[in-house]
Amino acid sequence: MNQGVFYGQIIVGPAGSGKSTYCHIMQDNAKLLKRNIMVVNLDPAAEHFKYRCDIDIRDLITLDDVLEEFKLGPNGGLVYCMEYLLQNIDWLEEQLSDLATDDYVLFDCPGQIELYTHMDLMNKLTQSLSNLGFSICSMFMLDVTFISDNSKFISGVLQALTAMISLGLPHITVLTKCDIIQDKQQIDQYLEFAEEIDDIEIKDTQNMSEFDKKYNSLTRTLRETIKDYSLVGIRKLDVSDEETILELLAEADMCLNYGENLEPDERFYEQVEDNLQKGNDVYFDEGANDDF
Numbered sequence: 001m002n003q004g005v006f007y008g009q010i011i012v013g014p015a016g017s018g019k020s021t022y023c024h025i026m027q028d029n030a031k032l033l034k035r036n037i038m039v040v041n042l043d044p045a046a047e048h049f050k051y052r053c054d055i056d057i058r059d060l061i062t063l064d065d066v067l068e069e070f071k072l073g074p075n076g077g078l079v080y081c082m083e084y085l086l087q088n089i090d091w092l093e094e095q096l097s098d099l100a101t102d103d104y105v106l107f108d109c110p111g112q113i114e115l116y117t118h119m120d121l122m123n124k125l126t127q128s129l130s131n132l133g134f135s136i137c138s139m140f141m142l143d144v145t146f147i148s149d150n151s152k153f154i155s156g157v158l159q160a161l162t163a164m165i166s167l168g169l170p171h172i173t174v175l176t177k178c179d180i181i182q183d184k185q186q187i188d189q190y191l192e193f194a195e196e197i198d199d200i201e202i203k204d205t206q207n208m209s210e211f212d213k214k215y216n217s218l219t220r221t222l223r224e225t226i227k228d229y230s231l232v233g234i235r236k237l238d239v240s241d242e243e244t245i246l247e248l249l250a251e252a253d254m255c256l257n258y259g260e261n262l263e264p265d266e267r268f269y270e271q272v273e274d275n276l277q278k279g280n281d282v283y284f285d286e287g288a289n290d291d292f
């Protein structure tokens, strides 16, 4: 493997939270920014994805084969696959051997959050990547439907927090699928709420059952804890809004210190800024990229 610093995002989150779509969107938008983002599929049960898959764990092992051979259930089978990957980490190293300094890779992980909340399989994987020279951050995908009520939102934030603590990496929580919410203000309110939980809505506890009182109090305490420690930074991803995509990429770049040693192409950034100010698409017209 070449010597150098490589950049990697570990994409985690529950099944269906939008991990693969995030990889696809980022890879696609990076092209318009004249950047190449590679994607590694680490889900041995994946069936199809829209992104260009540069490295695929299914070339090493597939969940179907494991289930058939060992008669395991899906979760046990997945754990087997991930342990197998760790035992054969030289396979991944070999696959990554063509990376050049400053290359950027997204690792699309399986949706079973037990893998990083209850077990240290993902920690071992990220440790191996660090040993290979990767600067890594974790991106936790949180489905926007978690903003349907305060308690649900808090439970989602706690999931993100659990992943962040167990992975022990610089971390961003991404509120995915924001395009499906009509009321964009509602999203912003929740994002502010995650950072500024000052005016906690205290319901009239007089007519509440004992259970509801305790539940209310627990919710309030959790909100305060999340705020006190300012641990979870949440950013939105609205695939219909290019600005949120670019902002998210910039935020992850900052987390990784990506680009510290790169020469920025001033002309490019000026044009993006200009387009944003004019309210136009942030990207160039077809062919306009060719100059860069």
Ligand SMILES: Nc1nc2c(ncn2[C@@H]2O[C@H](COP(=O)(O)OP(=O)(O)OP(=O)(O)O)[C@@H](O)[C@H]2O)c(=O)[nH]1
Pocket (backbone or CB within 6 Å): 013, 014, 015, 016, 017, 018, 019, 020, 021, 022, 043, 110, 111, 141, 176, 177, 178, 179, 180, 237, 238, 239
């Ligand atoms: N409207 C909308 N739908 C989305 C978005 N992201 C994901 N979806 C849909 O949500 C479903 C799950 O998305 P995936 O990207 O496959 O989610 P995942 O986390 O990779 O799922 P697993 O691989 O099963 O863990 C798919 O039907 C996607 O089309 C989004 O930003 N907007």
